[in-house]
Amino acid sequence: MAVVSTPATLERALPAMDDAEVLRIRNDFPVLNQLVNGQPLVYLDSGATSQNPLSVIEAEQEFYEQRNAAVHRGAHHLAVEATEVFEDARQTVADFVGADYSEVIWTSNATEGLNLLSYAFSNAGMWAAQGRGDERLRELALNPGDEIVVTEMEHHANLIPWQELAFRTGAALRYIPVDDAGALRMDLAGDIIGPRTKVVAFTHASNVLGVINPVAELVGLARRAGALVVLDACQSAPHLALNIKELDVDFAVFSGHKMLAPTGIGVLYGKQELLDILPPFLTGGSMITTVTMERAEYLPAPQRFEAGTQRISQAVALAAAANYLTETGLDRIHYWESELGQRMVAGLEAIPGIRVLGPAAGQDRIGLAAFDVEGVHAHDVGQFLDSKGIAVRVGHHCAQPLHRRLGLTATTRASAYLYNTTDDVDQFLNAVAGVRAYFRA
Structure with missing residues (x-):
């Protein structure tokens, strides 16, 4: 791999x-x-x-000068053009990391993406308890006795959301320690990631140590335990040629502002089959199929997780950044x-x-x-x-x-x-x- x-x-x-x-x-x-x-x-x-x-700055400016309109909501010319460039940007960013178009969800940043996942797992438990949604939700729900595994080198964004998820669900949070030099104690990882592990979340490259972690080995341990894998790619997506499918992680996050794009735009990647059954985190307009006064039904991913007016110009600019990095190599x-x-x-x-x-x-x-x-x-x-x-x-x-x-x-x-x-x-x-x-x- x-x-x-x-x-x-x-x-x-x-x-x-x-x-x-x-x-x-x-x-x-x-x-x-x-x-x-x-x-x-x-x-x-x-x-x-x-x-x-300049190409990124100009891409965002050009959107506001020529195409500014709400996406997915209008039949007029500007709305159609805005929607086209917005979704073209999704395809460009998906190609950049080797994902499928519908597996890229826009977020404000990686931190929001990780919180989205954390709350979606919480909601999975509530939905499953009420017999709502797909039957497979029970496999994603966390309960007392389940475990979430992180590492001792995590950025707070990939630690605190899992602490809070453990608090909400009664699951236990465990971590793979580092040695005196800061390297992961992989000799202990096989014992820490075990039959009770439901989620393994770790950084691809440390924002402090600069170390590139052994993704394949950690994914292998998670697969042996039947756990989901969440990858923090904030320090790798801007710098390494990634193929997210080959990495075989279930979810991944990265932020635009670390890869030549504006602030306020990030990406949550998820495998399609998981995104389509996870309950949404934010709810409102643009992510529903049917709404009555009693309940709502939700669109499939990616719109399922993109409530409200989206980060349109920032997504366009992120695509321009991805193109700049790809062209440079x-x-x-x-x-x-x-x-x-x-x-x-x-x-x-x-x-x-x-x-x-x-x-x-x-x-x-x-x-x-x-x-x-x-x-x-x-x-x-x-x-x-x-x-x-x-x-x-x-x-x-x-x-x-x-x-x-x-x-x-x-x-x-x-x-x-x-x-x-x-x-x-x-x-x-x-x-x-x-x-x-x-x-x-």
């Missing part, structure tokens, strides 16, 4: 990316051409939010980011007083590095780097349990993308090398 290319195994039909090409790519991103504190911006915070190329982007990530980690490891989280230099990771500076708080590190025009992320990165496990409260994180150069990384490393001296640590 080889779905993730790595620098060691990548077959590159196209030429590798280099600094010259990246400098041309940067011209597509107007926000990068500015000064911060009197110095050229070095943007290394794409793990939080990526920047937007996801394998090429991953290879380049891996090179930047290795340069980052090797450089950080060479600086006295720096502790880098996640895989060491030479081991496979995505293009980000979170680190601790001995004697200097992460927020001070971030402000110092900002004074040099370098944008990074500071804090616990919505992963408090992971930081607590590794004995930290906060770290500084640098994350690269297709528009970063080796010079960006070198400027960052030179600045980090001066942090402890500046603060007299």
